[in-house]
Amino acid sequence: MRRHTRTAAALASALLMAAAAAGCSDSGSGSASSSGTDTGSQNSGQVDVAAASTSPSPSKSPAPTVSLRKGTYGKTLVNAKKMTLYVFDKDTKNKSACTGACAKAWPPLLDTKAPTAGSGVNAKLLKTTTRSDGKKQVTYNGHPLYLFDEDQKAGDTKGQGVNAFGAKWYVINAKGKQVTTKPTAKPTAKPTSSTGNGY
Numbered sequence: 001m002r003r004h005t006r007t008a009a010a011l012a013s014a015l016l017m018a019a020a021a022a023g024c025s026d027s028g029s030g031s032a033s034s035s036g037t038d039t040g041s042q043n044s045g046q047v048d049v050a051a052a053s054t055s056p057s058p059s060k061s062p063a064p065t066v067s068l069r070k071g072t073y074g075k076t077l078v079n080a081k082k083m084t085l086y087v088f089d090k091d092t093k094n095k096s097a098c099t100g101a102c103a104k105a106w107p108p109l110l111d112t113k114a115p116t117a118g119s120g121v122n123a124k125l126l127k128t129t130t131r132s133d134g135k136k137q138v139t140y141n142g143h144p145l146y147l148f149d150e151d152q153k154a155g156d157t158k159g160q161g162v163n164a165f166g167a168k169w170y171v172i173n174a175k176g177k178q179v180t181t182k183p184t185a186k187p188t189a190k191p192t193s194s195t196g197n198g199y
Helices: 002-054 101-105
Strands: 067-071 074-078 086-088 126-130 136-140 167-172
Touching: 074 167
Parallel strands: none
Antiparallel strands: 067 074, 086 167, 126 136
């Protein structure tokens, strides 16, 4: 009788210990699962922030190769930095006669791609020609285009009418014509005066 009582007590004790062990195991796995979920959500948030910070910003469109600028000689051609462009009287159609020291004083307007036209510029007149050194020079209406090294800021026209390297240099308008003189100012109409008696 005592043996049966002890055996039953031992079995009951073993069952209680097994149940307790199973409860601890469930609790541990729940904590681990919860911890894994939190870590995953935190990592996901970090990835989203990193992706947002590294996303490229929209790029600005480059300025047109040639555009118009109003100045002393009316509206004339300028480059992307609004510096005055010139043509050389010694050049022939689509062929530059300015090389060496000339090209240092009057840098040719170069472009490795197809030149683009700004507002008021006729895109059909805008092309390129191959120079003696193989580089592509921008032309307008068959005139190779140049800058002048003494022009320091946008609007400068220090090269206008200069006679150098065998011919004169001029600014050029949107029609592709040399501008040799300043535009004539229109005379302002004088206000008519009236007499008090109406005659």
